[in-house]
Amino acid sequence: MIELRGNLFEKRKGMTTIELQLDEHTLELARRAAEARHLTLEALMQEIVRLLANSETEDPIVGMFAEEPELLDQVLESATSARERDPLRLPDEQVAA
DSSP, rough: OOEOOOGGGGGOOOOOOEEEOOOHHHHHHHHHHHTTTTTHHHHHHHHHHHHHHHOSOOOOOHHHTTHHHHHHHHHHHHHHHHHHHHSSOOOHHHHHO
């Protein structure tokens, strides 16, 4: 386990210092994600918490469309039409034929 302490999470006005333990692999993933987004680890953690807290649904697929309700409507309409046109199961009388 890696313990992040001291300078990494500096105490600032309105901020609380926390201690976080991560395994080496998770820490490396976090560092890469932060670097790719030009963020500090602290800012990355804040963004992750905001994203998780603001998700309107527990369904990750539907959650991806949270800011695109019209697109979600189109996707659902297309899926419904396809299901009506191409049913997944044939009625029993069609299977026996």
